[in-house]
Amino acid sequence: MFLASSIAAFTVLSLLYRDRGSRALRISWEYFQEMVFILPAVMILMGLFAVWVKRETVVRYLGEESGLPGLLVSILLGTLPTGPLYVAFPLAAMLLKKGARVANVMVFLSAWACIKLPLELMELQFLGWKFTFLRLGLTVALVIPMGLAGEALYRSGRAVKAEGVDVSDGGMECGRGD
Amino acid sequence: MSLTAIVIDSLVGACLLASLLKDREKTASALRIALNAVKRMGPSVLAVIAVIGLIVGFIPAKWVASTIGSEKGALGLLIAAALGSVLFIPALIAFPLAKSLLDMGAGLMSMAAFITTLTMIGFVFLPLEIRELDRRFALLRNGLSFLVALAIALIMGLIL
Incomplete structure (x- = not known):
């Protein structure tokens, strides 16, 4: 549907405005070439992850840990490409019910949402090393205080024991495995 | 290649x-x-x-530059972040899109915010997130993600 309508729009506009149309076609062709070289690799990496990394493993390691190791584990597990964000919601709900830290679950969801290793290959390809690594590094560094703040706010609203939260920004590099 | x-x-x-x-x-x-x-x-x-x-x-590059260009400062940044929160584009195809907008004069900060809100915040998913988790958790996560996206964009703007 989306494809058909965009191609239709492309054709109509290109026929109406020949010069702009040919420019649009040239640009699309350039992007197509860039895609062709990267897309199969991204998909193959996704397939490999799907086969070698079991979802149950993800759940097990996210369990009851707390403290910095727990938060880091949450980030690492979140980066494994095991499905789109809405797949993670029931998982997160289950973890919360089992007594996992709110901060861990929030960090996990954020990492799941915005750091997907295969997709980062696309970011590298199109936006460059500097942009990608800086954005990822900042995301990892900021998502942890965000999880802790979220946990504090969540608890204070719930009138459950609100404990002092140590917002330590480690500024760590993003863990990147092959 | x-x-x-x-x-x-x-x-x-x-x-x-x-x-x-x-x-x-x-x-x-x-x-x-x-x-x-x-x-x-x-x-x-x-x-x-x-x-x-x-x-x-x-689309004339001037339009892009004048709405989310770097010289638009805070407003452009907010527009890009808001667009990213509302739109539902898979990250896979958001990256090339961001590059084309950058080439047309969109601000680097705006694009960093756009990509981050695009992936972290899902208006489309919000009802689902509320149902699966709970309202308070979902709203906190999405709200804080928006702030984090702005912070990431600002720091990237300062460094790059």
């Missing part, structure tokens, strides 16, 4: 080879999953390539 693509392709090739040596069956099913993903994503990838061509070919 760019250097980045060569590096990435050879890394993935090495992973694939290692997987093949370890377990032929699993590797075959990984490749099947990859093929299915290509089939599933293929049409929308092609559509986005067409849309990028249309945007770059038909």
